[in-house]
Amino acid sequence: MTYAIETEGLVKRFGKVTALSGLDLTARQGTVLGVLGPNGAGKTTAVRILASLMSPDSGTARVCGYDVARQPHEVRRVIGLTGQYAAIDEQLTGAQNIALVARLLGLRRTAAKRRASELLERFGLGHAGDRKAQTYSGGMRRRLDLAVSLVGSPSVLYLDEPTTGLDPESRYELWDIVRKLVTNGSTVLLTTQYMDEADRLADDIVVIDGGAAIATGTPEELKAKTDRQTLEIQPADSGRLKDTRQIIEELSGIQPIVKGNQLRIQVNDTALTTAVLRRLDEAGIEVIELALRQPSLDEVFLSLTGSRGQKNPDHPEELATAGAVPAAQTERSSS
Known part of the structure; x- marks a missing residue:
């Protein structure tokens, strides 16, 4: 089977701290892979490596067949990234935020404006495209952030705890967007600490603790493993x-x-x-x-991670923000 995302024996250390200790995971094309784990388990470090923002100390990582370490430019052409917090310029309008990234990706002015209009309508923000992002609600900002990450039409999308801090209605809206992306053929790697989110969205789940995968399977398979x-x-x-x-x-x-x-x-x-x-x-x-x-997925998660030893702190840096989005999407030349 050809996987959209695949890592083997991924290791990453920060001084005396081992963030990843031999991580193996796979994501099938056109599915959602839920990556679960307590704080400091290594989730964000794994995403940073898969986005070519950080090099592993050992092991391999491939995205759409491209080696992350040896072919970073090819990887960046096929991925999009949305971090834990909305990374948009609050002084720009919604349309300007999207058009700016489109221009950085090589689209001409007219094409960039057209792409901005398409994405604003797609994410239910058409009515607010001319408003500054600082006037947006939390849910609207997350939708705009996700729209920005899709400017280059990536085949693989990384969502690192995308619904953190959102109210229930905004979370449900974002879930619907993710489902539609997958229906259209995208592959999504979703890190989350909300078990209901993983249960509803993920086709497959990998539970990480201490920088390594300690359980894998569908939500139902993981529940069945708990006696x-x-x-x-x-x-x-x-x-x-x-x-x-x-x-x-x-x-x-x-x-x-x-x-x-x-x-x-x-x-x-x-x-x-x-x-x-x-x-x-x-x-x-x-x-x-x-x-x-x-058992609920919460109970499964606690049974897998609750009695384990001290957690390794994850890398403290935040994921790349909007300024780095162009490096995580299609690189285009002006036509």
């Missing part, structure tokens, strides 16, 4: 909550979590559900809810 499920029980009579709790604790040996009138407990033996239901019936306790559900 614990969550048993949720709610008695019809809230006055029997204490009795229900005592029965669950006697059968499982674990004190359940109380949330309102609901009791929750993690189990790895599905027979416990039948046993609990039988005992509740014998005790005359009617239940209005009894469910055994798969």
